[in-house]
Amino acid sequence: MTNPTAAALLARSNRLGADPRNTNYAGGNTSAKGTDTDPVTGDPVELLWVKGSGGDLGTLTERGLAVLRLDRLRALQNVYPGAEREDEMVAAFDYCLHGKGGAAPSIDTAMHALVDAAHVDHLHPDSGIAIATAADGEELTAQIFGGRVAWVPWRRPGFQLGLDIAAIKAANPDAIGCILGGHGITAWGDSSEEAEVNSRWIIKTAAAHIAAHGKAEPFGAVRAGFAALPETERRERAAALAATIRGIASADRPMVGHFSDAEVVLDFLAAEKAPTLAALGTSCPDHFLRTKVKPLILDLPATATAEEQIARLHELHATYRADYQAYYDAHATAGSATEPASPAIRGADPLIVLVPGVGMFSYGANKQTARVAGEFYVNAINVMRGAEALSTYAPISDAEKFRIEYWALEEAKLQRMPKPASHQGRIAFVTGAASGIGKAIATRLAAEGACVVVADLDLAKAQAAAAELGGSDVAIGVAANVADASAVQAALDATVLAFGGVDLVVNNAGLSLSKPLLDTTESDWDLQHDVMAKGSFLVSKAAAKILIEQKLGGDIIYISSKNSVFAGPNNIAYSATKADQAHQVRLLAVELGEHGVRVNGINPDGVVRGSGIFASGWGANRAATYGVAEEDLGQFYANRTILKREVVPENVADAVYVLTGPELSRTTGLHIPVDSGVAAAFLR
Incomplete structure (x- = not known):
């Protein structure tokens, strides 16, 4: 009590x-x-x-x-x-x-x-x-x-x-x-x-x-060219810069990001005093422990091109790292009888990156930490506004900041933190993830610490599935017609604005029409190839651009099928498109390997329980093909395997977890069967 x-x-x-x-x-x-x-x-x-x-x-x-x-x-x-x-x-x-x-x-x-x-x-x-x-x-x-x-x-x-x-x-x-x-x-x-x-x-x-x-304009007048871009243009520019900036913030260790274009941020960045005040850094210990001593602020106007901004951001990052190393070297101590040696430098990358006219990118080990870092910098902006309105902003000295940032007690607190989950800090984009195999994959990756984007043709179902995984710090749902290049790009833009970038892509979206050759229409063929072969290509292409720009490596997983190597009956269009996906794995593994991106595939068989494909009529067709009752189809598939065990969505999710975890970091171009053993589909 x-x-x-x-x-x-x-x-x-x-x-x-x-x-x-x-x-x-x-x-x-x-x-x-x-x-x-x-x-x-x-x-x-x-x-x-x-x-x-x-x-x-x-x-x-x-x-x-x-x-x-x-x-x-x-x-x-x-x-x-x-x-x-x-x-x-x-x-x-x-x-x-x-x-x-x-x-x-x-x-x-x-x-x-x-x-x-x-x-x-x-x-x-x-x-x-x-x-x-x-x-x-x-x-x-x-x-x-x-x-x-x-x-x-x-x-x-x-x-x-x-x-x-x-x-x-x-x-x-x-x-x-x-x-x-x-x-x-x-x-x-x-x-x-x-x-x-x-x-x-x-x-x-x-x-x-x-x-x-207080003064009416404590931050001074608006700088020419530094005012906020219109919202649509602003968001497009933020998405275009996100991969570069995440790579900058993650040079020492991978970070998850958060983007804010709140009015308070945009107004500050447009003002003439912003560069000087930002350079002074934050003052309250709670602020700079989460935002680092000072942010990286882009010194180009919003009217500059994305290419110009990217080039300048890389230059400023090099300067920022050198400045932070100098700050550490100036204040670190070797230790004495009364004071322990300073902890080792924890990384020299910024946690707050400010882009005038666009907004603020904040970073942390997970989404919540990244979001909170941004909230703290907004607090710092409000503090600077109040101090400048009445007087002059005068934060504590760098020496005192260092005493807090590299305090032995703070270091001990960090050491007590639990070991991160295997996928913490990773951002996963899973297509067809509102149900079945995709939903099981999204659920498993979120449980292992990843931030997950549930992408699905049905936005409402995608958002509902994401809500089941937790709040927006864990997962979001986005609409994604994978056969439409502009829709794919919009979904990945939403991903980088929500979490900073992407590390792990699962091409899972699919459908099937079980028909023999003479009954398969041209539209049947085009539909299945558009969703799975073309869709996987479009998603991989858009994601690869982000993965390459981030310079953090990554994973692309194709949920193919045992049908990619097994000639089953009455299944020409589906099996052909799965074979296309299977070869995309090999081709992309070779092409993207130099960027540290691993590309692997999974070949399930007969995943009936919880499957959206089977529920949409595919199950009835396959049951008729094999002459069994639809409710017995799962057991039928199990009986024809070596292990005599039914395959369920969670089994496929387990394979994705293993392939994208640290244990198989040297594996690429591989297809893993998840079929309980179908001898005819053994890889040769």
Whole structure:
């Protein structure tokens, strides 16, 4: 049963976290002090409930709280070795924990424990950080809030910052909170309600002051040629640049992307101050830990051609990497008795790429991380706007940013992250994926960590199938008539705008008309060849352009058939087009190998259960051909195999998983039978 104090804390946290004006995703922390019964002694014990490391206020549950004994936390002041060794105190928090379970205590635990208030909120609102990063932030704090809000100079989060804020609160008894220089805000109260009211008052008061007293155009005038392109042209240009930019962001390790052409982004990129402000980087630790210290910003107007922009982006990437290496070399330490050696450089590629007139490309290990990185940069833009409106934007120094970015505690947090799934960071495009084999493949790839685009002739079914896999951070559904080159291109454009690029293509879309030669019409022949032979060609061609430009390698899988090598009865058009697909595998494996793209095929047989092809009449025709009842067709196919086992869509999905996983990284040009053993279809 949840303690009433903890329950009130959770409710307050969820309310505050639900509004992005109060704090960003996974940013900030809240706490409450109260009593509970010690199960060992039966006596009351003073406790601190505080949001643990890595949680999000808007979705915080009891499992996301760390619960610690206040007497032990306060006693840590007696053994505190000083700011030079304050990182040692984080390990000491474990000796203050009460009970089992719960989240790991965060670095901000000391702030919540040592401040003499029953309820404390530490938040990262755009309006508050704007004051915190203004060159004259201390004076603005006094001017805007009077004595109700104190100023705390920048200090890296930790035990000493907790002591500092506790001392400032004690010295300012009328204060309800403080502005943390370069960082955010902290507020407190005697009750949960009072703390929330105080937090909201600080945020709203700062926002109102900026609105009332800020410059009308804090970013300056619009640069000639840098205004936003019309929406259709903008999206087309973004799709044309996406593969190049993903390759830039993934030079050190593959990244998933997110694109935003929100008005706030486009307005910033059009303004004359954008290059200078972007170069200063972000300030709040929550921001630059997810966006890197600064973005890569294209310095060409929106009126430049895509080819000119691509060439310039490659030049700027080389400069960015050199600058980031210099930043690392300037601040990294070899280690000493009081400070550990800096962790190894984690990569020199940008996580935010800004293209004036087009929008923002953000990157991360998965889609959610990429999307959130973009959201954080929007927060940073809002912060810069507020600071420039009232004063001059003055973020913390690069040296202090480095101390956060390459903090041993941050490195330890990264090392604790679970091992990524086999397909994490990969983007899969699966045709005919709303049902049957395609749906099973999409489901398996999503379960293995891939972002999946469910492409199907029926958009509604594609979107419904994608929804079953999770939200838009996992899968999207797109319409794709694979026999239409423009429709294929539109589907892949939607893919790169949703996830940044593509790594894994499955040519699965198909249909079949079971007829003997004399009954097969020209339109029957054309329809099947258009969908499977021509369709696979069109999809592979459009995808290959992206794969080659990304320079990340990739996989193309053809779902062919045992009929590609086996002469079955009454099946001329279907079998011929499957043979065409089978040879496309060999041809493309040879042609695309130099780009690291592997091309392989899978030859299923008789996948009846869950099959869209069989349900559309093919099953009845094949059953009539073989003289069996349609409901017995699956077992009929099984009985004629060596293993006597029916093939189902999930068996084909398993083969796709293996072929595109790390274990067969040296395999290309291969066809794998998934037919329970049909001797007549053995590959020779």
